[in-house]
Structures are given as structure tokens and as C-alpha cells.
Amino acid sequence: MKLTQSQILGTGSYAPSRILTNADLEKLIDTSDDWIVTRTGIRERRIAADGEATSDMAVEAAKKALDMAGTRPDELDMIIVGTISPDMQMPSCAVFVQAKLGATRAFAFDISAACAGSLYGLSIADQFIRSGQAKRVLVIGAELLSRVVDWTDRSSCVLFGDAAGALVVGPSSDPRRGMMSAHLHSDGAAAHILSIPGGGSKYPQSEEVLAKKMHKVAMSGREIYKFALQVLPEAVHEALAAHGLKPGAIDHVISHQANIRIVESVLDRLAIPREKCWFNIDRYGNTSSASLPISLDEANRAGRLKPGDLSMMMAIGGGMAWGSALMRW
Ligand code: ACO
Numbered sequence: 332m333k334l335t336q337s338q339i340l341g342t343g344s345y346a347p348s349r350i351l352t353n354a355d356l357e358k359l360i361d362t363s364d365d366w367i368v369t370r371t372g373i374r375e376r377r378i379a380a381d382g383e384a385t386s387d388m389a390v391e392a393a394k395k396a397l398d399m400a401g402t403r404p405d406e407l408d409m410i411i412v413g414t415i416s417p418d419m420q421m422p423s424c425a426v427f428v429q430a431k432l433g434a435t436r437a438f439a440f441d442i443s444a445a446c447a448g449s450l451y452g453l454s455i456a457d458q459f460i461r462s463g464q465a466k467r468v469l470v471i472g473a474e475l476l477s478r479v480v481d482w483t484d485r486s487s488c489v490l491f492g493d494a495a496g497a498l499v500v501g502p503s504s505d506p507r508r509g510m511m512s513a514h515l516h517s518d519g520a521a522a523h524i525l526s527i528p529g530g531g532s533k534y535p536q537s538e539e540v541l542a543k544k545m546h547k548v549a550m551s552g553r554e555i556y557k558f559a560l561q562v563l564p565e566a567v568h569e570a571l572a573a574h575g576l577k578p579g580a581i582d583h584v585i586s587h588q589a590n591i592r593i594v595e596s597v598l599d600r601l602a603i604p605r606e607k608c609w610f611n612i613d614r615y616g617n618t619s620s621a622s623l624p625i626s627l628d629e630a631n632r633a634g635r636l637k638p639g640d641l642s643m644m645m646a647i648g649g650g651m652a653w654g655s656a657l658m659r660w
Contacts, residue, residue, distance in 0.1 A: 456500040
């Protein structure tokens with residue numbers, strides 16, 4: 332059987348119109364614009380409207396990606412949504428997206444890999460396309476984190492924002508272009524450093540869970556920082572080594588926007604010029620699984636990615652879950 336690598340045929344993104352600036356946060360909690368900008372690079376983030384659900388944002392991003400790809404919703408074979416903030420615990424966010432788009436032929440499911448969710452999704456899409464089982468896959472990262480953060484915890488609430496990004500993936504028409512490989516990793520021994528402990532089977536919803544805010548994001552910022560700086564450079568080297576390449580070959584870095592200091596430190600350790608990376612954390616904050624497809628969409632629509640350019644993608648999130656992928660645009 333001939334294997335055909337996949338290619339990204341369309342990109343799209345969506346962010347709610349309501350902007351919450353650092354100055355707005357100064358009125359809510361004991362923080363400062365200077366602290367947030369210096370430690371994270373974030374200046375503002377978007378907040379979803381009342382009544383707006385994760386799937387609504389996902390659909391807006393998906394429509395733009397489908398439009399660019401020239402793909403009708405009923406041509407989709409699969410819909411994958413990476414999210415930790417789905418509309419409901421069951422069913423998946425992806426089936427709501429399917430219904431709202433009218434993607435009647437597609438099967439749909441969510442991935443729980445936190446900020447690495449869309450990278451995991453892209454890798455799964457690539458495998459289904461390489462094996463010939465799918466021709467058109469919609470990969471989405473969508474997060475409505477403003478409803479799962481503790482707005483009284485200044486060490487975490489300043490970081491996150493709401494948004495969605497989408498990619499339409501299909502077989503590559505040119506063997507020199509498309510996904511080259513993805514390299515995914517997990518370490519459940521580090522699960523405790525980033526979690527939403529309450530509301531699942533271990534700590535079901537209860538008055539105690541609500542009182543202790545266990546249904547909100549719990550984060551050890553320093554632990555995450557150290558973990559990311561160790562594993563992300565390794566993951567990038569792994570992807571390069573798989574193709575006999577060196578960091579100097581990379582034209583673009585499309586990264587999960589966790590924190591500007593994490594991304595810049597990883598680039599510095601790899602001796603990759605910071606200008607090669609697309610940054611938007613100043614405008615959106617950390618949008619978890621949405622941040623990688625949003626960055627790809629913005630870089631693409633800005634005309635930054637030229638045919639044949641080598642792009643390195645990298646992401647890390649709760650789990651811990653992380654990885655890298657190499658792609659020729
Ligand atoms: N405003 C003002 N002061 C604050 C704030 C805030 N929003 N948050 C914490 N502080 C204070 C702390 O209370 C502490 O004060 P103290 O020294 O009097 O005790 C001081 O600032 C330093 O706190 P640290 O937590 O040690 O600050 P640090 O330099 O580690 O920065 C940060 C915190 C930004 C969270 C950092 O650890 C980090 O970026 N970690 C990565 C976390 C991350 O990216 N999470 C995103 C989700 S995971 C992902 O996407 C991979």
C-alpha cells in the first residue's frame with residue numbers, strides 16, 4: 332500500500348471580542364501589568380461571551396479553515412478536538428462541532444492532552460491519512476479557560492485566555508511537502524503539577540470540591556517551567572535527528588504559547604533565532620490547545636510560510652504531555 336503523507340490544507344482561528352487587559356486584572360486581584368508582562372509576556376487575553384461554549388468558538392475557527400481548504404463540512408471524514416474545557420463532560424466537544432457544522436459523514440472525538448492536544452490531534456490525523464483511512468480531517472484546539480480558572484488565584488488566572496484554532500488536513504499532493512513526523516511523549520508521574528482535580532471519578536462534584544475550588548486549574552508554575560525547559564529542547568532534537576537535520580535548518584518555529592520566557596529559553600538553548608518563532612502570547616495569553624493552530628493560522632495568513640519551508644512545531648501541557656512535529660509547508 333502506498334503511504335501518502337498529510338498536508339495542512341487550511342487554517343483558521345477565532346478569539347472572542349471581549350478583551351481583558353492586565354490593567355483590568357489589576358482591579359480584580361493583587362497584581363501588576365509589570366509583573367505579568369515581565370514574567371509571562373502577556374498583555375491581554377480574550378474572554379468568551381456569556382452563553383458562548385467551547386464548541387461555538389471551535390466552529391468559528393473551523394469555518395475559516397474549511398473555507399481556506401475549499402472543503403465542505405460533509406466532505407470531512409474525522410473531527411478531532413483537543414480540549415480540557417469541553418462544553419460538557421459527556422458527550423465530546425467534537426460531536427457538537429460536527430452537528431453545528433453539518434459534517435454528517437465525520438466521526439468525532441476529543442483528545443485530553445491539555446496544551447499538547449492539537450499536536451496530538453495533528454499526529455493522529457496524519458496517521459489516518461497516511462494509512463488511507465481518511466482524506467479530510469478537521470483538527471481543532473479550543474479552550475474556554477476563563478470558566479475553569481480560579482479568578483482569586485493570581486499565580487494562575489493571569490495566564491490563560493479563551494480561543495480556538497483549526498486545521499484542515501488532507502493527503503499531500505506534493506511528496507516534498509507536508510508532515511514529516513511527529514514525536515509525542517507523556518509522563519503521568521508529573522500529573523500533579525498541572526491538573527483540575529475535582530469533578531471526575533476520583534473527586535466527584537460535591538460541596539467540598541466546590542468549597543476547596545478543586546474544580547479549578549491547580550498549577551505548580553515553577554515545576555512546569557523546569558519540566559518544559561528540559562523536555563522541549565529534547566523533543567525538537569528528536570524530530571530533527573529523525574531526518575538527519577540540525578537546528579539551523581529550521582525556517583519557522585510554531586510553538587504552544589505557554590509563557591514567553593519558556594519559549595524564548597527553549598529557542599536560546601537550541602540556538603534558534605527568536606525571530607523564527609511566531610509569538611502572540613501578548614495578545615491572547617496561554618490558550619492551551621488552541622495556541623498552536625492559532626499561531627499556525629496567523630503565520631500562514633501573514634504570508635510567513637513559503638512552500639517547502641521547514642516548520643518545527645512544539646507543545647507541552649498537563650499530563651505532562653508534550654511533543655514536536657516537523658513539517659514542510
Ligand atoms: N502578580 C503579582 N505577584 C505574583 C503573581 C501575580 N499574578 N503571581 C505570583 N506572584 C508572586 C508570588 O506570590 C511570589 O511572591 P513571594 O515571593 O512574595 O512569595 C512571587 O510573585 C514569585 O512567585 P513565583 O511563583 O515564584 O514566580 P515565578 O517567577 O515562578 O513565575 C510563573 C510564576 C509566571 C507562573 C512561572 O512559574 C511560569 O511561567 N511557570 C510556567 C507556568 C505555565 O506556563 N503555566 C501555563 C500552563 S502549563 C503550559 O502551558 C505548559
